[in-house]
Amino acid sequence: MKPTKTLQNMQPSYIREILKAANSKDVISFAGGLPSADSFPLSLMKDSLNKMPANAQLFQYASTEGHPPLLEHCQEHYQLTPEHQSLICNGSQQALDLIARAFINPGDKILVEAPSYLGALQVFSLAQAEIVSIAALTDGENISELARLLSENDIKIFYAVPDFHNPTGACWPLDTRRQVAQLCRDNNVTFIEDAPYRPLRFSGKQLPLVASFCPEQALVLRSFSKIIAPGMRIGLVSAKSAWIQALIKVKQAADLHTNTPMQALLLDILQHPDFASHTTELIQRYRERYQYMAKLINQELSNYAHFDQVEGGMFIWLKLENCDVLKLAEHALCQGVAVVPSSVFYNQATSQPSALRLNFSHSPKDKIALGVERLALSLKRFC
Amino acid sequence: MKPTKTLQNMQPSYIREILKAANSKDVISFAGGLPSADSFPLSLMKDSLNKMPANAQLFQYASTEGHPPLLEHCQEHYQLTPEHQSLICNGSQQALDLIARAFINPGDKILVEAPSYLGALQVFSLAQAEIVSIAALTDGENISELARLLSENDIKIFYAVPDFHNPTGACWPLDTRRQVAQLCRDNNVTFIEDAPYRPLRFSGKQLPLVASFCPEQALVLRSFSKIIAPGMRIGLVSAKSAWIQALIKVKQAADLHTNTPMQALLLDILQHPDFASHTTELIQRYRERYQYMAKLINQELSNYAHFDQVEGGMFIWLKLENCDVLKLAEHALCQGVAVVPSSVFYNQATSQPSALRLNFSHSPKDKIALGVERLALSLKRFC
Numbered sequence: 001m002k003p004t005k006t007l008q009n010m011q012p013s014y015i016r017e018i019l020k021a022a023n024s025k026d027v028i029s030f031a032g033g034l035p036s037a038d039s040f041p042l043s044l045m046k047d048s049l050n051k052m053p054a055n056a057q058l059f060q061y062a063s064t065e066g067h068p069p070l071l072e073h074c075q076e077h078y079q080l081t082p083e084h085q086s087l088i089c090n091g092s093q094q095a096l097d098l099i100a101r102a103f104i105n106p107g108d109k110i111l112v113e114a115p116s117y118l119g120a121l122q123v124f125s126l127a128q129a130e131i132v133s134i135a136a137l138t139d140g141e142n143i144s145e146l147a148r149l150l151s152e153n154d155i156k157i158f159y160a161v162p163d164f165h166n167p168t169g170a171c172w173p174l175d176t177r178r179q180v181a182q183l184c185r186d187n188n189v190t191f192i193e194d195a196p197y198r199p200l201r202f203s204g205k206q207l208p209l210v211a212s213f214c215p216e217q218a219l220v221l222r223s224f225s226k227i228i229a230p231g232m233r234i235g236l237v238s239a240k241s242a243w244i245q246a247l248i249k250v251k252q253a254a255d256l257h258t259n260t261p262m263q264a265l266l267l268d269i270l271q272h273p274d275f276a277s278h279t280t281e282l283i284q285r286y287r288e289r290y291q292y293m294a295k296l297i298n299q300e301l302s303n304y305a306h307f308d309q310v311e312g313g314m315f316i317w318l319k320l321e322n323c324d325v326l327k328l329a330e331h332a333l334c335q336g337v338a339v340v341p342s343s344v345f346y347n348q349a350t351s352q353p354s355a356l357r358l359n360f361s362h363s364p365k366d367k368i369a370l371g372v373e374r375l376a377l378s379l380k381r382f383c
Numbered sequence: 384m385k386p387t388k389t390l391q392n393m394q395p396s397y398i399r400e401i402l403k404a405a406n407s408k409d410v411i412s413f414a415g416g417l418p419s420a421d422s423f424p425l426s427l428m429k430d431s432l433n434k435m436p437a438n439a440q441l442f443q444y445a446s447t448e449g450h451p452p453l454l455e456h457c458q459e460h461y462q463l464t465p466e467h468q469s470l471i472c473n474g475s476q477q478a479l480d481l482i483a484r485a486f487i488n489p490g491d492k493i494l495v496e497a498p499s500y501l502g503a504l505q506v507f508s509l510a511q512a513e514i515v516s517i518a519a520l521t522d523g524e525n526i527s528e529l530a531r532l533l534s535e536n537d538i539k540i541f542y543a544v545p546d547f548h549n550p551t552g553a554c555w556p557l558d559t560r561r562q563v564a565q566l567c568r569d570n571n572v573t574f575i576e577d578a579p580y581r582p583l584r585f586s587g588k589q590l591p592l593v594a595s596f597c598p599e600q601a602l603v604l605r606s607f608s609k610i611i612a613p614g615m616r617i618g619l620v621s622a623k624s625a626w627i628q629a630l631i632k633v634k635q636a637a638d639l640h641t642n643t644p645m646q647a648l649l650l651d652i653l654q655h656p657d658f659a660s661h662t663t664e665l666i667q668r669y670r671e672r673y674q675y676m677a678k679l680i681n682q683e684l685s686n687y688a689h690f691d692q693v694e695g696g697m698f699i700w701l702k703l704e705n706c707d708v709l710k711l712a713e714h715a716l717c718q719g720v721a722v723v724p725s726s727v728f729y730n731q732a733t734s735q736p737s738a739l740r741l742n743f744s745h746s747p748k749d750k751i752a753l754g755v756e757r758l759a760l761s762l763k764r765f766c
Contacts, residue, residue, distance in 0.1 A: 001539065001573045003629040004488050010632060020446075037443050042436040049432040053425040059612035060420050063403070090473060090638040097637045101509070105387050122636040126484070156384065190384045229442035233642040246386040249393060253505040254480045254637070255473040259616040259645050 010125055014118075014344040021333060028371035031338035033166060033314055034362040039285055040229045041269055041278045048268035058260045064252045067263035073270060074236055078222070084215065085244040087251065088258045092196055092221040092235030093119055095247075098254065099192060099219060099237070100127035102246040103157070111149065111158040113137060115345030115352075117166045117194065120159055131347045138170040143179050150187040157190045162210050164197035164313025167345050167357035171311055174207050181213030189217065196223035196235075199279070200361075201312035202287035216240060226314070227279060228269055232262045286314070286361050289368060293360040296372040304383040305356075314361040320354040321383050328382045329356065337374040393508055397501075397727040404716060411754035414721035416549060416697055417745040422668055423612045424652055424661045431651035441643045447635045448627075449619075450646035456653060457619055461605070467598065468627040470634065471641045475579055475604040475618030476502055478630075481637065482575060482602060482620070483510035485629040486540070494532065494541040496520060498728030498735075500549045500577065503542055514730045521553040526562050533570040540573045545593050547580035547696025550728050550740035554694055557590050564596030572600065579606035579618075582662070583744075584695035585670035599623060609697070609744075610662060611652055615645045669697070669744050672751060676743040679755040687766040688739075697744040703737040704766050711765045712739065720757040 002008070021027065052058060065071060066088025074086050089095040096119070104110065106128035112120065114133035124131055134149060135142050137160070149155065158180070162172040172180070184191045193211045211218035219239040224232065237247065251257070269275060293316060297307065305318045318339075320328075325341035332339050342355035356375075363371060385391070404410065435441060448454060449471025457469050472478040479502070487493065489511035495503065497516035507514055517532060518525050520543070532538065541563070545555040555563070567574045576594045594601035602622040607615065620630065634640070652658060676699060680690065688701045701722075703711075708724035715722050725738035739758075746754060 001486055001626070003485050003632075007485055007629060007632060010636075032444065034444055037439040040439050040442045042439060042442070045436045046433075049435055050429075052432055053428045056420040056423050056425060057614075059423045059425070059614040061415065061417055061608075061613045090642070093636075094638040102386050102390055103384055119636065119639075126633070126636050225444075230444045231440075231442040231643040233638065233640070243384070246390060249386075249390060250509070253393075253476075253502065253509050255477040255616065256502075257616070259473070259642055260614040261645060261648075262642050265644075 006126060006128055010122065014340075021338065027333065027336050027338050028363060028367045028374065029338040030358040030360070030363070030371055031340050032359060032362065034359065035226055035230065035314070036285065036361055038364070039282045041272075041275070044269050044272040044274055044278060045265060048265050052261055052264070055264070058264050062257050062260045064248050064257045066258060067260050067267065070263045070267045073267055074238075077270075078238065080238055081215070083240055084238055085241040086236050086238040087244050087247050088263060089235045089237060089251070090233040090255070090258055091225060091230070092194065092223040092237070095221045095235050095237035096120055096192070096194070097123050097126075098247045098250050100124060100129070102250045103190075104129050108156045109154055111155045111189075112347070113160055113165070114347065115167050115342060116159070116347070117161060118344055120194065121347050124159070133347055136165070136168060136170060137172060137176050137180065138165070138168070143176065143183075146180065147183055150183050150189055155187070155189050157192055158184060159192040159194065160210075161194045161197070163195055163207075164200060164310060164315075166197070166313075167315055167340065167342070168308075168317040169310035169313045169315040170308065170317075171204070171207070172210070177207060177210045178213055181210050181217075184217045185214050191218045192221065193218055194221045196221070196226050197313040198222075199227045200283060200286060200314065202283050202290065204311035219243060224266055227282065228266065232266060234258065234262055234266050289360045289363070289365065290316070292365050293358065293368050293372065296369060300372055300376045301379055304379040314359050316358045316360060318356045318358055320356065320379070323354050323382050325354050325356065328378055331381060332375055332378040335374040335377050337371040339375065389509060389511055393505065397723075404721065410716065410719050410721050411746060411750045411757065412721040413741040413743070413746065413754055414723050415742060415745060417742065418609055418613065418697070419668065419744055421747070422665045424655075424658070427652050427655040427657055427661060428648060431648050435644055435647070438647070441647050445640050445643045447631050447640045449641060450643050450650065453646045453650045456650055457621075460653075461621065463621055464598070466623055467621055468624040469619050469621040470627050470630050471646055472618045472620060472634070473616045473638070473641055474608060474613070475577065475606040475620070478604045478618050478620035479503055479575070479577070480506050480509075481630045481633050483507060483512070485633045486573075487512050491539045492536055494538045494572075495730070496543055496548070497730065498550055498725060499542070499730070500544060501727055503577065504730050507542070516730055519548070519551060519553060520559050520563065521548070521551070521555060526559065526566075529563065530566055533566050533572055538570070538572050540575055541567060542575040542577065543593075544577045544580070546578055546590075547583060547693060547698075549580070549696075550698055550723065550725070551691075551700040552693035552696045552698040553691065553700075554587075554590070555593070560590060560593045561596055564593050564600075567600045568597050574601045575604065576601055577604045579604070579609050580696040581605075582610045583666060583669060583697065585666050585673065587694040602626060607649055610665065611649065615649060617641065617645055617649050672743045672746070672748065673699070675748050676741065676751050676755065679752060683755055683759045684762055687762040697742050699741045699743060701739045701741055703739065703762070706737050706765050708737050708739065711761055714764065715758055715761040718757040718760050720754040722758065
């Protein structure tokens with residue numbers, strides 16, 4: 001028995017492969033999108049886990065939508081209107097997959113920013129979408145190109161990460177958010193707002209969701225992986241009820257429902273009196289790590305590379321002179337530092353700028369210093 | 384934005400709908416495939432949950448395959464050869480969905496027993512398979528029909544539940560297992576052996592897996608939902624490595640990996656010194672409930688219905704004279720007892736025998752008595 005043609009054409013994730021190599025203790029990993037394990041709110045979990053066996057119903061089959069008290073909390077916390085509904089998923093990755101399975105017919109056109117989140121590209125490929133790319137909208141210059149693309153093509157969905165983009169770390173300014181929403185409304189295009197990094201802002205001012213300007217056109221994906229812990233695999237998708245009902249039908253067949261004990265644990269953490277200070281400390285830690293890495297890059301790598309400042313998230317997008325970034329990343333791995341080359345974030349092989357994605361959230365400062373030092377050796381050789 | 388054509392054609396699960404209605408406190412539910420919440424091994428979970436916050440790595444991103452110590456345990460416990468590998472899923476429902484997504488091209492022919500597990504029919508429909516049905520193989524009479532079907536049609540996969548079938552509770556005899564395996568080998572057909580009820584044998588002798596007679600042709604799905612707790616959503620699929628690698632590629636896009644804390648908890652339960660006695664008590668309880676329900680049916684319903692004895696699992700398949708089973712089930716719900724009509728377990732509308740699926744694992748004896756009494760009222764009216 002052979003895999004489907006679609007699957008045969010799909011490459012395994014380069015990032016997952018590099019993460020395996022990066023697991024070696026001698027390697028400093030700037031590769032994964034990993035939060036700092038030191039920052040998981042473990043002390044906020046204790047009471048919840050201890051009392052869990054007293055509630056047998058948490059271990060029974062449950063409704064596909066999700067754990068009702070968690071759904072209620074989210075409805076209130078995210079100020080969703082009664083016309084909007086949410087579905088709890090195994091991480092927001094599953095939400096994205098369910099959207100693709102529920103709404104994308106083979107050949108449907110999906111617009112993404114290039115570079116883009118690799119997991120989204122995989123999902124859209126599996127759904128046999130036709131992927132259309134546009135350069136990053138961050139500085140607002142490409143809005144006219146977006147207008148042209150949307151009016152001239154039969155684009156069904158625009159997928160984007162407006163807050164602290166993966167891989168670039170960029171954040172859309174307010175004007176861009178308004179303009180994108182307006183263009184989606186004008187062209188009847190659905191906007192998927194993937195917002196896993198949104199709570200990780202460490203400077204600048206929080207901006208409204210793009211979806212807030214086009215609530216009838218948007219699906220919002222939220223993750224608890226970055227602010228709490230990814231191993232729990234809990235994410236949330238919110239949209240108008242008719243769309244969520246379609247996702248529920250697919251999820252029912254996909255896995256019946258998301259595990260309930262982790263949903264109950266998540267809710268207890270979100271409602272814990274110390275959750276706010278956990279968040280503050282986490283963001284403070286990421287700010288410090290970012291600033292430290294940024295300083296070292298400026299000191300040690302500025303002859304070879306530059307980057308745009310970021311205001312949150314987990315990544316620095318290190319721009320290089322034109323070079324073979326795959327070979328550079330392999331060389332760096334041999335030096336003992338794992339990074340992700342820009343090429344994996346593009347759907348098409350053409351005109352990809354040379355860059356590396358560096359994660360600053362996972363490693364403590366001493367490892368950041370050592371990693372940048374090792375990276376400098378590779379850059380000297382390749383750039 | 385409209386759902387895909389495939390999804391528009393898919394009906395929501397009647398069982399999930401009836402389960403919602405059955406949630407009312409006044410209704411006695413024989414409808415769900417629910418284990419007894421009184422039998423969850425909650426006392427075996429305490430130490431594991433208490434020590435969980437001490438292990439931050441359980442909450443970090445993890446490998447798609449599953450938690451390595453759990454995989455090792457399963458490899459040994461199920462005596463898998465080195466050529467075979469496993470993947471941890473969100474319940475065996477997800478394993479089934481991943482198989483369909485990895486291997487079924489639209490139009491591929493999938494053979495199922497009729498009646499069959501509804502969740503499997505949904506998954507195969509979503510994958511746009513052509514579903515071919517065969518009558519139950521339990522008594523061995525239909526083996527020649529199977530031979531004909533497999534030789535005359537281009538069947539890619541045969542999906543079956545040989546141990547305590549859902550919905551009929553039937554168990555394939557040894558000869559049937561050997562013959563089915565041989566036919567799959569002869570015709571190069573993949574056999575999906577869905578075995579969630581296999582550990583729930585309360586009389587008779589354990590029989591070998593069909594897969595044990597055709598290990599290179601088979602995928603085996605195992606569930607921990609029936610013997611431990613379904614809310615944890617942990618299942619396992621095992622097969623030759625090349626097939627598991629294909630499933631891993633799909634799972635990576637579908638949800639990255641199954642949540643790790645529940646995998647660690649599951650392993651601790653499986654390795655707990657009291658797990659064997661938990662299993663013995665659970666099976667003893669189900670035997671008692673089955674025998675009690677069987678006795679009451681024989682006493683109160685024998686004028687209208689009959690059933691074949693079962694040796695395990697969760698279900699009695701109550702066969703009736705020809706009647707409108709959907710209306711009967713609705714009437715029974717009004718009387719305060721939820722049952723599942725046979726029609727929902729058939730892919731085609733034609734020649735469906737009238738029957739009801741009754742679950743005996745979920746309700747304690749007093750509720751079983753009251754439920755059968757209520758059901759008698761409906762049967763008197765309809766049969």
